[in-house]
Amino acid sequence: DxxxxxxxxxxxxxxxxxxxxxxxxxxxxxxxxxxxxxxxxxxxxxxxxLTKARDELGEHAPRIETLKIPVDKIREVIGTGGKVIREIVEKTGAKINVEDDGTVKVASPDAASIEAAVKWIKSLTSEPEGGQIYEGKGVKVMEFGAFVNFFGAKDGLVHVSQMARERVKNPADVVKEGDVVKVKLLGFDDRGKVRLSMKVVDQETGADLSAELGDEARDDGPPPRRDRGDRGPRRDRRDRDEAVG
Structure with missing residues (x-):
């Protein structure tokens, strides 16, 4: 033989x-x-x-993708009692195996299924980077701006001053709940809250307009809260009433 x-x-x-x-x-x-x-x-x-090997596997060919996550982030992927990983599996259709060293294997015959699962896992284990542009969805509109879900479960504020180049009187005229928008991560405020901008991003192409806008793109953050300075302690209402009487 x-x-x-x-x-x-x-x-x-x-x-x-x-x-x-x-x-x-x-x-x-x-x-x-x-x-x-x-x-x-x-x-x-x-x-x-077939004259040569295909550049990519067939759409329904079995495949597996491996990625590495920090060990201390494993619990974020698993969730309490396996709640999170079960949700990922149910909604994407991919099979997921998480090893103790942080190796995650995602398998499925559907490329879109793997892509969705990997993206979900990365959103749970990664941190957004300042200066990067992300696609997000409006989740809440307030008089001072709009909160946008832009990185997995992470939300950030687009202050009214960062919604458009022109003055915005009513944030709801620019963004509504459920709207898909492109935002740039400007940074974090002194309380660790995410600051986002829409006006420095071309909403059609996703291009960064910061250089084009120049000083107009500068972000000084929302105005600080006012304090009473040296005006002394607030007088009791009864004292004011007696003074008036």
Whole structure:
């Protein structure tokens, strides 16, 4: 039993099972010559159907993707009693295996399913980066701006001053709940809250307009809260009433 595998360029592996002590060099030469003719014939027939390997797997070909997450983020992916990972599996259709060293394997015959699961996992284990542009969805509109969900479960504020180049009187005229918008992460305020901007991002293309806007794109953050300064303690209402009386 003699098996030979290879390409047009040569032999990559071979296997031989014999019950005798050995074979001669001449027999081996003949066997390899026959194997070459057979191999090239088979490759020729294969080329009629597919001339070269596909750049990507077929849409429904089984596949697996591996990624690494910080060990201390494993609990974020698993969730209490496995709640989070079950939700990811149910909604994406992918199979997920999380190992103790942070290795995560995502498998599915559907490329879109894997992509959705990987994106979800990354949103749970990564942190947004300042200066980056993200796509988000309006979740709450207030008189001072709009909160946008832009990075997994993370929300950030687009202050009314960062919603558009022109003055915005009513934030609801620019963003409504459920609207998909593009935002740039400007940074974090002194309380760690996320600050986002819409006006420095082209809402059609997602291009960063900061350089084009110049000083107009500068963000000084929302105005600080006013304090009473040196005006002294607030007088009791009764004291004020007595003074008036």
């Amino acid at each position: 003699f098996k030979v595998a290879g390409t047009e360029k040569g032999v990559t592996s071979l296997q031989i099972d014999i019950k005798i002590t050995g074979i001669t060099e001449e027999i081996m030469r003949v066997a390899l010559d026959q194997a070459q003719h057979g191999r090239l014939h088979i490759l020729g027939e294969m080329a009629k159907a």
